Amino acid sequence: MRIATWNVNSVNARLETVLAWFEEASPDVACLQEIKCIDEKFPAEAFERLGYNVAVHGQKTYNGVAMLSKTPLEDVRKGLPGDDGDEHARYIEAVVSGPSPVRVCGIYLPNGNPIGTEKFTYKLGWMKRLNTHARGLLALEEPLVICGDYNVIPEPEDADKPEGWLGDALFQPESRGAFRALKNLGLTDAYMQLDGTPGGYTFWDYQAGAWPRNHGIRIDHHLLSPQAADRLRAVDIHRDVRGGEKPSDHVPVVIELAL
């Protein structure tokens, strides 16, 4: 089973590009972030034509997440528990049915910039809530994949120019610490487990020629429960997508689980 995550930076502005990638890569499951539309405006029919079941947690203008799966999605949850006042659409969870079901969580973790503001506080609070929820899911002792745009650069090796990110919310000690705390619950970073080579970037800014200069960062991650990590067979960063037509600033990352 191949499970993808991709921050598409508006699914409707990029629909042709996104569909072309789905036709070629044909993931079994995909979590999309920053769809930037309400549920009713999500192009569900286009994905259904490609054989996908669709679950959407949308929002007008900002954020928005979706999950697509070739097999039916069960137990769909929209929104991260722990704060009923949180109106951002940043979390979707479902059990992907099949011979060996996998629970998949798609996240769009808050950016948190600029630091020293309520935005950074919101980011850290969101990470705390994710930690609490993940702890509960891990207690189920089942295959679990939490993937998405984490907006965290875990280590200096995950940035081409780490010194340029020192003042950024993505690289603050608190952000990195919260990401480590998540892993310390017993979750495995799929890329680090199977590859771990510095330079596995997943995002390049549109500005300042970041792509041609390879000024990238690794911020899109798959974290796996032990039961999922045992089945991990491959991790693939679809880097070439960044050089294509009308690209998102993030590229798809795909993992493969046995069975």
Add this chain to the structure above:
DNA sequence: ATGGCAAGTGAAACTTGA
């Protein structure tokens, strides 16, 4: 050293992203 792009909204210029 600095800034440089893209998308949504809504119809110019602001907000957001990372």
